[in-house]
Amino acid sequence: MWSEKYRPQNISDMVGNEESRSSIMEWFAKWKKGTKPLLLIGPPGIGKTTIAYLVAKQFGYDLIGLNASDVRSKSRINEILAPVLGNTTILGTPMIFVDEVDGIHGRGDYGGAEALIQILKDPTVPIVLAANSDVSDKMKSIKKVVKIISFKPIPPRLLRVYLENILKKENATLSPGSLIKVIDKSRGDIRSMINLTQSLVTGFNPQTEKSFETINVEDGINAFFKANSVEEARGVLYAMQIDPRQKIDAFYSSIITSNLDKNTLAKYLEIISRSDILFGKIMKTQNWRLLRYLNETLIELYQNDDRIRYSKYNLSWPLLNRIRWDGRKIKSLSSLMAHKLHLSSSSFSTIGLPFVLFCIKNKKLELELEETFGEIIEKEMELIK
C-alpha cells in the first residue's frame, strides 16, 4: 500500500501544518512531569498519527499506542497503562499515544473516558491524543485537561508536490486532468489521495478520465454483474462512490427482484447480510475506518450473472402502496387503541386488531372512532376470511 510505503520517515518529510508541527516539537522539548497532555485535532489523513510516531522516535520515547477500541473500559485502560504510569525504569522512557480519542463511546462502559481523564489530569509520562473532531460532550471534558493543537487540511499546491514526488519514485504517470481531480477529490487528506492514486495507476482498467468518475448506482450494479473478471467488478465497486447504506440497499433490491433460484438467493443474501452487519458495527462504534472492508465483503457477490438487473424497489407495487397508504392509517389506529388497551402498538395489531375487526364484522362491536378510520376498518374487515 503506497500510503504506508510513503509514510514519512522523518519529520522534515512531512508537508503542511508547519506551525502545528513546530508547536509539538516545542512541547516535547519542554516536557516535564505534570505538563498538560497534547490533543491533536484535525481531519483524517493529514499526519496526526505520523507525527506522533516520528516525534517519539526523534526524542527517544517508546511509544505505547492505544486506539479507541482499547479505550473502551476502565479496566482495559488501567491494565495497559498502569505499568507505564508506575515504574518507568523497566520500560525505558515510555510515552502514551491515544488515537481516535473521539471514538471512545458511551457504549458498554462509561468508565473508559473517566479513567482516561484521571490519567490526563496527572501525567507522569508524555501523553498525546488525536481526534478528528472535538464537538462531542466527551471531548468537552477531555479538552479541559489538555493543550490543543489543530491540524488543517493540506493545501492543494503542497499535495501536488507530494504526489508528483511519489509518482516519480514509482515511475508512474497520471494525466494532468486526473492529477487535478485526485487532488481535488482528496480535500486535503493525503492518505486518501495516495490511495486513490494507487488504485488509478495500478488499476486494472486502462487509465482514462472515466475510470474514477463516479458511476451512478444503476450503471454500477448492472456493470458489476456483467463484469468479465473479479478485478473489473472490483473496479466498478470502488467507482460507485455513494453512501454505503445506499450501496448495500441497491445490491439488496437488485438481488431480491432478479428472480433467482433459492440457493443463489440465499447465498447472495448471506453476503448482503454480512455487509449490513459491518455497516451496523461502523454506525454503532463510529469507527469509519472499518468502511474500507465493506467493498471487499460486497465483492464476494461477484459472478458473471446476467439475470441480475438494477432495481430501486424490492417490493411489489401493491405492497408498496399498502405500506404507504394503509400502513400509515393502521399505525395511527393501532397507537390510539394500543394505549387504551395498555398494549404496545405491535402487540395490538398482532393480537388485538384482528379480533376487534372480526367482532365489528359480525356486528357485535361498535367503535366510536374518528370518521377518518372508517375506510381502513372497512378495508381490513374485507380481508378477514
Place this chain on the structure above:
Amino acid sequence: MLSTGMWVEKYRPQKLSEIVNQTEIIGSLEELIKNPADMPHLLFSGSAGVGKTTAALCLARQVLGENVKDYTLELNASDERGIGMVREKVKKFTRFAGMADAPFKLIILDEADEMTNDAQTALRRIIEDTAKFCRFILIANNISKIIDPIQSRCATFKFTSVPEEDVIARLAEITKKEKVKADKKGLKEIYDYSEGDLRHAINLLQATASLGEVSQENVKASAGLAKTSDVDLVLKMALDGKITDAREKMIELIKVYGMSESDFLKYLNSSVFKSKHEHLSKILEVIAKYDYRILVGANPEIQLSALLAELGNIE
C-alpha cells in the same frame, strides 16, 4: 366507547383482590401499599396475559386514588424505542409541580425487556435521579434481559401462568354476564389455543361469541385470526422454498401492521416449536444466527430476508 366494547378492558380487574390467581403476589403487593411512602420500585416478570399490567394499574388506582390519571405515566418500551423519548417524557412528567395527597408519581414501563442495554443503563440513572418523588413499575416477559443494576433496585415479582381451571372459570363468568351460550368443550378449546394467556383467551372468547354461541366449532373458526397465524404461514412458505412469498408476507406484517422485528422473531420461534419440523434444531440455529445479526446489523429487513432465504435451503 372502546374500553367497554372490548371485553379485555370491560372485565379487567379494578382492584388487586380481583386478579385471577397470583394470590401470593397480590398478598405481598397489598402489604406493600399499606405504607406507600416506603414502597420500593417494582419489577413484574412473567409471560403474556397473566396480569402484570393489570396488577400495575390496580396498584396505581389503589395508591393514588382520584389522582391516578395525573400521577401515573404509562409507557411501553416497545413503542418508545430510544431512551431519549423515555427520558424526555419522564422528565416532563416529573417536572410538573403539585404533590396533592399522592405519596409519589408512578411510572409504569411496560415491555421493559425490549430496551437495549444502553437504554437500560440510562434508565437506571433516571430511576436514581427521580427516586425522591417517583416510583417505577417495570414490566417484562423475560427478566434475564433486565440488567442487574436495575433488578437490584427493584422488588421483583414473578407472575406464573394462569392454570386451566382458573382461565375457564373466568371465561365462564364472562359468558354468564354477557348472556352468551357457551359449552365446556368450547371453553376448553379456547384455553388450549391461549396456553394460559388470559388476555388472548378473552379476546378469542369475544370473537367466538360474535359468531353466536361459544362452541368448539366456532372457537376453531376464530382461532386463526391473530396475526401470529400469518407468522406460521411465513415460516411454512420459507421452509417450502417460496422465499419471495414468505418475504412479502413478512414485510406486510412488519410494515403494514407494525409488528416489531423482535415480536416477529418471538412469534417465529413459537411457530417453529408448534411445527414439530424434523429439522427443528437446525431451523432454530438459523433463527438464532439472524436474531443476533439484527442486533449488530443496521437494517433488520435485510437480515430477516436473508433469514428466510436460508430457511428455504434447509434440507
